[in-house]
Amino acid sequence: MTDIMTPIQRHRCMSHIRSRNTKPEIKVRQWLWRHGYRYRLCVKGVPGKPDIVMRKYRTAIFVNGCFWHGHGVQFTMHNSQFTIENSECCRIPQSNTDFWIRKIQSNQERDQQNYRILRENGWQVIVLWECQLKPKYLEQTMLRIEVQLHDYYLATFNPKDKSYIHVEEELPMAAEDMAEYNV
Ligand SMILES: [Zn+2]
DSSP states (O other): OOOOOOOOHHHHHHHHHHOOHHHHHHHHHHHHHTOOOOBBBOTTTTOOOOSSSEEEGTTTEEEEHHHHHHHOOOOETTTTEEEEEOOSOOOOOSSSSHHHHHHHHHHHHHHHHHHHHHEEEEEEEEEEGGGGGOOOHHHHHHHHHHHHHHHHHHHHHOOTTOOTTTTTHHOOOOOOOOTTTTO
């Protein structure tokens, strides 16, 4: 793709999207959009601010960075001995270790709390990790998500409840600008 933006436009665009539209999240959204799924972003009233909300499937998707959300890192306290078990995709830094432990641990706790609230309210929670969205895993990961969407939809389907029909279309939708987000 040719870069047709001026530096100022580019800056404006990047600073606008920096906070939420992280690259792994865009990959997921593009895949869903290409396969005909519609979703919304930044939905008020849905706990935990999921990255992608699919009301029809009553599913909230979180796209988590492996480091910040501590993918696979285990903190354990045993006989007053605190141990950290790092994982392949998240290693607690050797310097400022206490700060990072607190940071990652509280992120993990907050995530779990958000997922729990959503599940208690009848939402399916899907957590996608950055490492599962690498090019060689992306298709496989997304096909699994597709199965989860349909399974949950069928499991919770109520033929008397027609409110799911057009529910995504009624509300302003986040249309994807493919040129802008073509990554
Ligand atoms: Zn990971």
